[in-house]
Amino acid sequence: MTAPSSRPDIIALLADADFKYRADTNTWSHRDGRPFSKEEQAHALTATRSEFLDFDA
Template identity: 55%
Template sequence: MPLSNIRLDVVTLLCDADFRRLPDTNRWSHLDGRPFTKAEQTLAFSATREEFEIAADQINREFDYRREYEEAVEALPQLLLPYFAQLPDSSTVSDVLPLMSDQDRAEYNRLRDILAPDGYLNAPTDE
């Protein structure tokens, strides 16, 4: 099997690239807005078609993950609120779970796995 000619540093750089050239530097920039250095721009311009394809695939996977995550953020409260309405104000998700249908519990587990793959769901507070 031939060794791969893929340069991971190039793919990583491409995954962090905003490909619109900045007018003041005439270079691409990082996603956080920092312009590429001359060395980074040279490295990016040396990318092969295969490296661009790999970076594009990764960017698409990250986009799909963010979309799925945002959809789950919206869907979880919609799923839980009707059950919370049946319980006292101090109730928790643990109190809701026994009330759920098998189908809703399966959906809850799917959303939980998207939002908290490590098992911890941290919600911001108003404090």
């Protein structure tokens, strides 16, 4: 059985995330200050432990 590969769109979202919670939108921010959309936030929160480790590497 092969290990699942990381989803590039998740890695891209994590790489662009500031991870500062915005109280006005209840989401994280992009590095340029734009808030994540609700869809982006929900999608980023589906990241697996493996994807977080890949992102951190």
